[in-house]
Amino acid sequence: MTAILETRALRKSFGGLVVTRDVDLTLEEGETHALIGPNGAGKTSLVNLLSGTLSPTAGDVLLAGEIITRLPSHRRARRGLARTFQISTLFDSFTAEKSLVLALLARQGHCYRLGRMAGFSCLRDEARRLLDLVGLTGRNLVPTASMSHGEHRQLELALALAASPKVMLLDEPMAGLGGEETAKMIELLRSLRGRYTILLVEHDMDAVFALADRISVLAEGRLIATGSPADIRSNAGVRQAYFGDDDGD
Incomplete structure (x- = not known):
């Protein structure tokens, strides 16, 4: 190997x-x-x-x-090199999907404004694919503040995966x-x-x-x-x- x-x-x-x-x-x-x-x-x-x-x-x-x-x-x-942490480090006001779209944009090196994401349909599709992968199907529009601790761990893993x-x-x-x-x-x-x-x-x-x-x-x-x-x-x-x-x- x-x-x-x-x-x-x-x-x-x-x-x-x-x-x-x-x-x-x-x-x-x-x-x-x-x-x-x-x-x-x-x-x-x-x-x-x-x-x-x-x-x-x-x-x-x-x-x-x-x-x-x-x-x-x-x-x-x-x-x-991607990392998750012992203590959750998520933005409570963001939805799961928005968190992942921003992570995907950062991977691609784009500049962006938080309020102008309507045009990123392909990134939203990728965000939902990642949410499906970590078992968060249907939770894409849920604010992270409303998620359980276990769901936070799943989302953090999705964010790590978003970095390819x-x-x-x-x-x-x-x-x-x-x-x-x-x-x-x-x-x-x-x-x-x-x-x-x-x-x-x-x-x-x-x-x-x-x-x-x-x-x-x-x-x-x-x-x-x-x-x-x-x-x-x-x-x-x-x-x-x-x-x-x-x-x-």
Whole structure:
């Protein structure tokens, strides 16, 4: 398989506090790759380094073979790196469709006025296709303020897909979801497997083992293991560091 996203000896420190310790991570094209680890392991810091929200102290980030280490987040997004966040970042007054049309316009580099969107019929069609894809059929004219938390998560995923991404960084997409909503999100992400390259940061282990082709484990900022779900389940070091299991049972 072809590596689409890589880090090489990626390191981030704040003074004497090292939050990412020389991480070498590779995402293969088309895989769903989960990143797990205990609280404080450095998962969000690593995602911030990948997306450009943070600049590394040392090391490099590569997207499709291009070094993007010094590019700001908006230029990484233009190159095909899309991200969702733990906390929803939507405009409450916008409808789902309008949010997506604006995202599609931004992808194309158009200048626009918020009040003059009547001529973008093809973009509205694409917005509705994306809403269908994430399970929001018929919700196109609903203001985001009137949507449930689960629907917000679905819309955020649609916004990421609107960027035609090479890689999607999904930061805890199950956060705050109830049991039924979590099951729905798992099925939605399963439907995208193989069609998109996904780095999934998630605490829900049922979701991780249901979705991931490979799993990487962070502990104290260091990558301690990468492998198949079966490999990670049976790895004594991972069980000790992540699950707090001393005897392997």
